[in-house]
Amino acid sequence: MRIWSLLLCLCSASLFIGAAFPGKADGPGHEAERIFQRAKAEDFKGDEYCAACHEDKVANFAGSPHAACMSSDKLPLGKRGCEGCHGAGGVHQDENNPEVVSFRSMTPKESSAACLRCHESTMSASHWKNSAHAKADLACVTCHKIHPDSEPQWADSSFKRGKADDLKKPLFTAAAATKSLLMADEPTLCGQCHTSEIAQFRMNSHHPVPEGQVVCSDCHTVHPSKESKSRFNGVNDKCVTCHTEYAGPFVYQHDPVAGNSGDGCLECHKAHGSANPRLLNTFSRGLCAQCHTEKLSTHHPGQSCWNTGCHVAPHGSNTDPYFLKP
Amino acid sequence: MRLNRRTVSLIWLAFAAAASWGQDGQQAGDTNPPTTEASTAITQWGTLDLAYGDWAIRGNRHKFLQYSTPGHGFYIADMNLVFPLKANSPYASIDIAAPGLETSAVSGLMQFFHGQTQLWFNFSRNEFSDPGSGPVEPSTSKLTTVTVSQAITPEIGLFVKYHRDQKDYSFQAAKDPTATRTRTTTASLEGKALGGDAAVTYTDWRFVDMQGFQPESVQRRLTGRYGIQLTPAIGLEGSLGQTRIEQTGYQDSEIKSSSIGGDWDIGPDTNLRFNFSRDSFDLPNVANAYVQDRFNSSFNLTQYWQRWNFQFGYRHRENERVTADHTYVDVPKFDQLEAKATGRINKAIRLSARWTWNRATDPATMDTTDSRLLYWDQRVRAQAKIDANLGRLLGYATYNVNYTRNTDRQVDVTTGTVTFGGSFSVADNADAYFEFSNSQTKAKGLSDVGGLDLDSFYPSATTLALGGNWTVKPNWWLAASYTYLFTDNDNPLLLPDGNFRGRYLTASLTHQFGNGNEAALTVAPWQYRDRIYDNVGYDATMVMLSFRVRF
Structure with a gap:
């Protein structure tokens, strides 16, 4: 109930904000679309026409993976060769209103x-x-x-x-x-x-x-593509892509590893780098003691909880509820 | 810095050879000086980097080789080829790095039928060492990835990916070595359907522990996704997934996932995004309490205003937990508020600030000897970042703060990290840069009867990087960088790798010949010191001579 109330509030706020700051209308489509719509079939001249002025660019483009994809005769004219991205050569050379799709100069x-x-x-x-x-x-x-x-x-x-x-x-x-x-x-x-x-x-x-x-x-999914959308998301799923040995499920699960609490693997590890060995958030037994506070020094004083032959399977175990064995 | 005699002789010989070869190029360059811009305009289809490397390590070799094994002796550092045979032909590119050495890789892309069929491949091998000072065998990781995509129609494509991960890891005593093999095969069919776009993906994941510590595991996952743009302003997307997990000697487990989300352009500068998802877990073998149902919802409102972008978000999470006998326990709930503002104060200065506050509204019930909550029940994260472009000086500064609290156990942990740096164009032919980062953590609230204090396990860490690039004269470049690491750690148990200092200087001299080929000499004296244990540290003087041919 609370969620729906919040959703209602957010939608109302959104409508209010949208009405209060209408911004500029986008108009009919985007800039490139408008330039392409302007072109007639005879305006598309082919790569050789472009090479007359942009010889280096055309030659260099052959070394791009795009070149092979955009050279098919089966493609529509507006998606072929140089003109597939930059618009028709005829429009670019139009005496009255020359226009070209220039990716660096657009917003x-x-x-x-x-x-x-x-x-x-x-x-x-x-x-x-x-x-x-x-x-x-x-x-x-x-x-x-x-x-x-x-x-x-x-x-x-x-x-x-x-x-x-x-x-x-x-x-x-x-x-x-x-x-x-x-x-x-x-x-x-x-x-x-x-x-x-x-x-x-x-x-x-x-x-x-x-x-x-x-x-x-x-x-990191730098930009969401449909293929990546179909993968499982979530912090732990990302980590076990490489650290497959921690994928589980284990008979005895450690809550952070199973994704049951907070940030999953990040409850104990840093993602990029750390001053502590194995990218840990905290040094030595302090890592475990930040949650298991009662175990800091009175519980088998020694080194790290996992390095002294005790809790050797902190990510989960199939044989021991205290992670003393894998 | 100490180099062995063979290395010194080779450096002199190679530079003498490069210099004499370079005479022609330099003379040609004198008549038509090849500037950096001109060299990049050369249409090139490949490069070949030949190298000679020597490390001269004294001390703990394993620490030096902690992440990978650099090239050594004479080797092909990199070979990159592009095959655009002619217009309207297949395209291929391949990159080969250090073939035959401990750490090597081959990757490439091939396109046929105007890109309708594409093949990517990557084969890599990495050899490294567990960084302790005791004797240990090298660890190896071998990865194989092959991906094929095929356009079936202009609007429907098939995507198949095979990935194999072979890990043979050795550790310092007394940890046992591990050997695992993982194979993942994914097939995905996606394209336009029913006025929107749809995808069906099947994944087969197989894991084998060669030592037999873990059961052989197979996960089969089927997911479907459908998205549609209902109106120009409203888009919706939903997905369903089912995963079946088979583990040798155990009952099968199952995970079902579903989600629905979308976005609504309320105005040209206002967007609302929302998402609801649910994961249901049936894990009959799990013997401790676990989450049976997980429900997430999120909303995000974005408003663009002049040169600014404001975002406000809310996330809610509920975990329905069951006990070992799979009876209901409780439903811990978490709420999160988010805010972000990004924009420009003026044309030269950009500012970004973000803040999130997460709290447990219904904390979990603990069925443990000490029944106080084991989870953090409050978290605050904030970041402020500023970039400035002041012409010759470019600078940035970032401040991050993370606060976590466990109210039941009266533990507060606050970490503040400041990073700032920039670059400065000293002259038209020289620039310098620096970066400083310091992280400090304070843990409060825990008084332990045994004399140890939680705060003493949170070290502060400092990194400093500085360097410069100098065009000594046309086609001669000198570059140097220096990185310094330092940790201030109470380290009450006197463990290794807790109090260290690292100094890494890397300097290189590069010469580009008139035809675009390059020769470079890199000298890198590195030092790592553990301030408690002498045998953990090392000194290394890496020397690399490389010659890059462009063709």
Whole structure:
């Protein structure tokens, strides 16, 4: 009952806010859609027409995974080759009102909408606009490069750690190779904004991101796609993707590991890096004692609760209710 | 820093060779100086990085190899190839790193039929060591991932992924080694259907513990999802899932999941998002109290206003628990409020602040010797972050605070972390950067009769990173970075890895020849010290000479 009351309050508040701050009307579709709708069939001239002026760009585009996908004759004209993204050459060269879809000069919202003309088959506009990255005013081209020679340009953006060419300098020397279509290797790219997480990776105990064995997207769904939506979500499900030995279910479960309390694995571990061994939140037996307070020093004083041959299976056990055996 | 004679000789030889080879390129460059911008404009289809590496470790080798094994001797550091054979042809790219060495990887992408068929693959091997000072065998992790996607029609696609994870881990005494194998096969059919988009996914997950400590386990999971844009302003999405778990020697378990959510554009700048989900667990083998039904609901209101974005959210969670004999126990409930504001104070300064407050409104009943609540019943998390772009100086500062409280047990834990840093363009050809982070934790409320205090188990930690890049002259770059770690830990039980100091200096000199090829020398003296145990620390002087060919 309480939830429905709250929902009613939120909806009322939303309606009030929506009415109070109407904003600008979006008009008929987005900018790219308008430019494409303007084009007639004869305005689409093909890649050779573009190469007359943009020879390097056209040659370089052949090295992009997009090139193979956009070269099919079966595709509609508005989704083929250079003009599939940038609009018809005839419109670009129109004497009266030349227009082109320029991803870097549009607003992030318009730029992303232009990409979703095709990519809506893998990620809906709704999924994208509700992602934290869209809400932070990022565009697809903030992180992705479509032309292999694209230079990172963080126009009108201050959320970068250094100069625009910072992305050419990996934050971690041994980081994993840059994936195709990304501006840089993942820690360097994500670290432009997520600075405190990068600082955590420098700590003594960390997930091996600096060593190139793990990348950010192994754990984080950077933007929700339909494929990733179909996976199980939740903190623990993410962790047991790699730490499969803790997937259980165990006969004797430890509540945090089973996801029954609070933040799951994060009740004991830090996700990125920690000063304590094995990414623990706390050092030694203090970890267990933060909940099991009565066991701090009077219960078998010694070292860590799990290292002294006692609670050797803290994640769960099939044989012992006190996790003394696996 | 101490280098062995062979390494020094090789460095001199290689640089002499690179320098003489570079003469032609440099002369060519003199007539048409290759700037950084010009070099990136070279249309290239591949790179080959050849390297020589030496570590010169003194002390605890296992700590140095805690996460992976760097390349050593002569090796192929990286080879990257792109095959766009011609327009309208298949596309392929492949990346090979350190083949034949302890830590290596091969990954790639292939596209056929204009991208209608795509194949991704990744094979990697990593060798590392448990970081203690005692004798231990190397641990290995081998991963295989192959993914195929096939467009059946322009609007329907099939996606199949196979993943194998082989882990053979060795630990310091007295922990037993482990050997596990996990195979995951996922098949997903997704596309447009019934005016919306739908997906059906089947996953088969198999786990084998080679030592037999854990039962062989098979999880079969079937999920379905359907989403539809009802109106331009309202979208809905629902999903159903069922997982069956078979464990050798145990009864089968089952998990059923369902969710419905959506979003509503109330206005051009206002959006409401909501989600309800339920997970039901039937775990007949679990012998202690567990959650039988989990219900989550969440609402999030987003309002854009000029250069600002405000978000308000509410989450509610209920866990229906049952005992070992599967009779009803209680329904712990948790409420969470969230707020976030992000925007620009002016064109140069961006500010972001977020806050969440989570509390247990109906705490769980504890069926333990000490019946006081074992869970945190209050949590507050807050973050303030500011970025500034002041032309030559770019800076950022972040402050995070986490507060958790267990009211029954009178424990409060507060952790504050400050991180700030920035970069400064010293001149057109030089820049410097730094980053400082310090984390402090205070635990209060617990007085223990045995003389130990909970607070003494929460160390403070500091990391500092600074460095710079200098274009010494056209096509010659010098880069250096220094990272410092320090932990201040009471460490009342005098355990290793509790009070450490790490100093990591990495310096490299790179030269780019006129044809875009590069030679680089990297020298990295690293030092790790445990201030209680000498035998845990190490000194290493890594030297790497690499030559990158672009073609």
